[in-house]
Amino acid sequence: MKVYRSKGDKPKIKLNKKAIISIAVSVALVVTALAVTLSLTLGRGQTQPPDDGGGQPVITTPVYVLPVDSYEIGKDFDKTKLVRHVTAGMIQTHEAVDFLVPLGTEVSAVFDGMVISVDVGTSMEGGVVRIQHAGGVVSVYKGLADDIYVEAGDTVKAGDVIGTVGIMPIEARDYEQSHLHLEMRLNGVTVNPLNYLPELGDK
Numbered sequence: 447m448k449v450y451r452s453k454g455d456k457p458k459i460k461l462n463k464k465a466i467i468s469i470a471v472s473v474a475l476v477v478t479a480l481a482v483t484l485s486l487t488l489g490r491g492q493t494q495p496p497d498d499g500g501g502q503p504v505i506t507t508p509v510y511v512l513p514v515d516s517y518e519i520g521k522d523f524d525k526t527k528l529v530r531h532v533t534a535g536m537i538q539t540h541e542a543v544d545f546l547v548p549l550g551t552e553v554s555a556v557f558d559g560m561v562i563s564v565d566v567g568t569s570m571e572g573g574v575v576r577i578q579h580a581g582g583v584v585s586v587y588k589g590l591a592d593d594i595y596v597e598a599g600d601t602v603k604a605g606d607v608i609g610t611v612g613i614m615p616i617e618a619r620d621y622e623q624s625h626l627h628l629e630m631r632l633n634g635v636t637v638n639p640l641n642y643l644p645e646l647g648d649k
């Protein structure tokens with residue numbers, strides 16, 4: 447079953463309940479296997495380790511497209527500042543970037559890679575897709591609508607549409623409008639996605 451599409455393809459392939467359940471059941475097994483395989487095949491030699499001064503690790507993977515075509519930035523990436531989630535009343539750091547975009551905005555994979563997990567409609571974060579890229583990089587897209595176009599194990603190209611913006615319940619009341627919450631990790635350490643974004647129009 448084709449589960450993702452490139453920009454411009456019109457038909458959406460909806461996941462029915464059976465498919466969603468089957469994904470949920472298989473994700474845990476798939477993730478474990480993929481994590482081992484990918485760390486062996488992709489994890490070497492393409493990134494620089496964090497420097498001793500506590501600076502940000504550097505992602506050197508070359509091709510990076512914007513996850514959404516246009517946006518304003520809501521909360522930025524900050525490892526030190528504690529922010530309070532209006533909805534949940536939780537206080538934590540926001541190690542991600544929020545892209546303020548309308549509901550239904552198409553969300554693209556930022557690098558080539560392989561989908562390692564898909565969670566639909568989680569109570570705190572809405573739809574969540576995690577993609578493993580070369581060089582130990584993982585991108586995580588949160589707040590997606592239920593209609594997700596990829597499943598674990600799919601190979602994606604930078605720019606492939608993986609889903610659309612929905613609601614991220616834990617942050618839903620932080621803004622007047624919907625947003626995409628994007629996290630990036632390098633060898634398990636969160637890094638600021640904005641450090642690697644091309645300028646608008648480069649896509």
Ligand SMILES: [Zn+2]
Pocket residue numbers: 521540542543544617627628
């Ligand atoms: Zn966020």
